[in-house]
Amino acid sequence: MVRSFTRPQPARIARFAASSLLLLQTAIATTLVSEFALTTPGTLLTQSAAAQSRPPSLQEAEAAVVHIRTDRGSGSGVIIDSNGLVVTNAHVIAGARQIVVTVQGRQVTAEVLSTGHSDCLDLALLRLPNQRNLPSLQLADARSIEKSQPVRGIGYPPGSSPNSPSVVQGTISNIDLPRGRILFDAAMNPGNSGGAVVDSQFRVVGIHKGSISGTEGIKVAVSVEQVRLFVEAYRQGLSFPLGQFVIPAVASSSQPMSQSFSLTRGNVQGNLQPQDSRFCADGSPTDIYTFDAEAGQSVMLKMASRQTGSRLVLIGPDGRTIAFDRSQGGNREAVLLRKLTQSGQYTVLAIAGGEAQAGQYDLQISQPILVEQGMLDASTAPCFDDGSLCRSYSFQGRAGQTVTLLVNSAFNPYLIVRDPNGDRVVEGKTERRDGVRFELPADGWYRLVVGGVEPGDRGEFTISILDTRDLPNTNQVSQR
Structure with missing residues (x-):
């Protein structure tokens, strides 16, 4: 338990054992609503009535598959909207500073709308600015795809003209729905990555990704249902988590892919099931939540479950991972505590403890009173009689x-x-990872001073003040 301090006498802070809650404050760092909207399966709003009324010819299908050139290589892409929406592989444009698409003999610089990752969902969504009435292909209904079904692969292997794609024939050998892929046999080369795999009516059944290592002639395509969900994720403003962190569940195409909540104290009850979206790193069931926040606000997130292990990932508006935590041993809670540095929409991933785990959980969000990260260094002014450095916060x-x-x-x-009133409520030396509980004597603004014990003390620190009601039940700081 955390030791409690009471007024009126200032108490010297006792030493406490570090718990997993105190370790939360060290986070790991890593990596528009679209004008396009999906309608019924296999169609897009901006396709012409003529395109929807009859299957395209082979020549028209070829015109809708475009050549993509970047400063790092080349590949293929598929126009799925006549106003210039192009789907390709994430690995085709990975790391590129410029993307040039050849469409109807013209070179157009493309804008990246959303990108996944080759190790997760290998898709990217591009826009060709100021384009209208372009040839485009419909997305097939995933329910129409069967094993042994004949397909064609359309793309631009090395040596082909940017204006004339190659077309090869093949057969679907397997449909791997949990992993969102289609296996087929066809003589497709690396330059075909991002190209279309189409059925007999030239509807897109998948986006060619590459080959399966160690097999002869077996190719892999990202399934059309994943393509549809990827576009829908962009439309719902989930550009970063979908494809980079999470493979979306097929069942979520007709409903919101995430749940939003307010950055005030609240509780959400969730239920992770095998058919849910999957965390790319290990395939564990995952739920997605979003909240809006301003730079400078703080957040604490707690996920607790008696049925499954708990993991939380917090992703910033720029798509970078801000913090991660997981339950360990008998502790069934994951907790994130962070001061936010950007304004915008944040994404929270609530993840089961493993691929085979499922069950109900509680997710709680609250705002800490204070979270600050600071440093004592040469630029810090001394503020104690012995020359020790300090920083202060309110x-x-x-x-x-x-x-x-x-x-x-x-x-x-x-x-x-x-x-x-300037009176001392708490004062004392602490351990490097420590905690203290005390009662506030009055309404108003308090001052917290964080200093070194010795004049030579230097380094980084994180300090947090929480309403004790928000502390995790199983992560209490215990007295040493």
């Missing part, structure tokens, strides 16, 4: 409120909390 509290202060530091810090 937070607002109310009379009678019980709070918990958590510290995670590269050095042994010395902490002082002063109330609105």
Whole structure:
């Protein structure tokens, strides 16, 4: 348990054992609503009535498969909307600074709308600006795809003209719905990546991705249902998580792929099932949540389950992973505690403990009173008589409120909390990972001072103040 401190005497902070909650404050760092909207399966709003009323000819299908050239290589793409929406593989454009698409003999610089990852969902969505009435292909109904079905592969292998794609014939050998792929045999080469795999009516059944290692002649295409969901994810504003972190569930195409909540204290009850979207790293069932926040706000997220292990990932508006935590051992909670540095939409992934795990869970969101990351270095002014350095922060509290202060530091810090009248509420030396609980004596603004014990103390620290009601039940800081 966290030791409790009461007024009126300032208490010297006792030392506490670090728990998994205190480790949360070290996060890992890594990596528009569209004008296009899907209608019934296999069609797009901006396809012409003529295109929907009859299957295209082979020549028309070839015209809808485009050559893509980047500063890193080349590949193929498929126009699926007559106003210039192109689907290709993520690996075709990965790392490219410029993407040039050859369409009807013209070279057009493409804009990247959304991109997945070759190790997750290998798709990318491009837009050709200021284009109208382009040839396009419909997306097939996934229910019409069968084993042994004849297909054609259309794309641009090495040496082919950017204005004349190659066409090869093949047969679907297997349909792997859980992994979102179609296996087929056809003589397709690396330059065909991103090209179309079409049925007898030249409807897209998949986007060619490559070959299966160790097999002879077996090719892989991203299934049309994944293509449809990827476009729908962009339309719903989920450009980053879908394809880079999560493979969407087929069942989610007719409903929102994520649930939104407010950045205030609240609770969501979820249920992870085998048919849900999957975390790319290991195939575990995953639910997606979003919330809007302003730069400078703080958030604490807690996921708890008695039926499955808990994992949480927080993704920023720029698509980069901000924080990650997982339950360990008998502790069934994952907790994220973070100060947000960007304004915009954040994404939360609630992930089961493993591929075979499923079950109900609770997801709680709340706003900490204070979360700050700082450093004592040569630029920090001394503020103690012995020359020790310190930094100070302000937070607002109310009379009678019980709070918990958590510290995670590269050095042994010395902490002082002063109330609105300037009186000391708490003062003392702490361990590098430590915590203390105390009651606030009055309404108003408090001052927190974080300093070094010795004049030579330097390094980074994270300090957090939480309403004690928001502490995880199984992650209490225990007294040493």
